[in-house]
Amino acid sequence: MPDGNSTVLELHHLRVLDVLLREHSLTRAAQVLHVTQPALSKTLARLRRYFDDPLFVRVSHRMEPTPKALELAAPVAGILEKMRTLRTEHVPFDPKLSARTFNFCVVDAGLIKLLPPLVERVLNEAPRVRLNVMQLDGQHLEPWLESGTVDFAMGSFPSLVKGVRRQPLWMEEYVSVVNRGHPRLTATPTLKEFAAERHVLVSTLGVGHAHLQVERSLEQAIPPDNIICRVPIFIAAAVVAKHTDAVATIPLSIANTLAADLNLEVIRTPLKLPKIEIFQYWHDRFHREPGNKWIRSVFQSLFRKRS
Known part of the structure; x- marks a missing residue:
């Protein structure tokens, strides 16, 4: 750290620098740190004064690090890692007492x-x-x-x-839900009947989730004109099905809950959809x-x- 600088840095300032180096965005960094963007900008200004360097400059829609910021990345990460080690390795975790x-x-x-x-x-x-x-x-x-x-x-x-690391939890299957009393579909429709209906698809494009395999299978079976909308979450698809005659295809593990809450009917999806293994993930x-x-x-x- 520079000598003779009157600005005092605290651990959370280094945390801000570390997150900005990863996110390249004030907005995303503020979300990760659970602070407002003005508060984050104020901390960045303090870091800039301390290191006498802009640290990040705006290039198009990204905040790109300066050479000085890149030089600081490894030592800052090392300090934060040492603090995490001190905080966790020597303090037992008691769930009854923890406020984590x-x-x-x-x-x-x-x-x-x-x-x-x-x-x-x-x-x-x-x-x-x-x-x-x-x-x-x-x-x-x-x-x-x-x-x-x-x-x-x-x-x-x-x-x-x-x-x-990952640990398998359960294997996910898919079913479809429709508004109860749907005028055309029974509990076991044929593929032709199913494909002829209007559908709302859940799209997880960009999040890296294996649900994308299911979305692609549905796209191959359903004429494009019959896909009336795409939504990013399963609850939204179920709500659309509740208020229209559209079909929503969702994981079996939540279908019964949503069907009960929204008065929907669970029906068999008449095509072979991939089964998806669900894991919990954590870093080594x-x-x-x-x-x-x-x-x-x-x-x-x-x-x-x-x-």
Whole structure:
């Protein structure tokens, strides 16, 4: 650090620099750090004064690091890693006493299945622990896991390979839902009847989730003119089906819940769709961290299907 500079840096300032080096965006960095963009800009101004360097310059829609910022990346990451080690390795994790917040990413289908039993379990075993679900971003999921921005992720992300561990939980199948009393479709429609209806598709393009395989299979079976809209979340597809005669094809694990809540009817999808294996993911750096081990054990006991 520069000598003789009156500006004092604290650990959270280094955390801001580390996140900006990964995100290349004030907006995304503010979301990751759970601060407002003006507050983040103020911290960046302090960092610029301290290091007497702009650190980041705007190029098109990205904040590109200067040579000085790139030079700082490794030492700053090293300091943060040492602090994480000091904080976790020598302090046992007691869920009954901990006030830790666990951050994780999951598609909304996972939320519907996971959150009710998970919240109940955490309230009973760890009443002060809090859960924070972050918006899924496939482009940044791997660096978020590596940095500890998210503690773990749930879903099916085949591209996650670099230093990321995984544990299988269950195999996901798909069914379709329609408004109860649909004027044409029965519980077991033929492929011709199914394809002739209007459909709302869930699109996870860009998030790296294996649901994309299912979306492509549906596109091959349904005429393009019959795909009336695409939505990014499964709940939205089910709501469209509730208020129209459209068909929504969604994971079996959430279909019954949404059908009961929205008065929908579950029907057989008359084409062979891929089955998707659902995992929980965490980075190797946090494999032995006590809190991470505890939350993973909770997910394993709640959701892992025994063969």
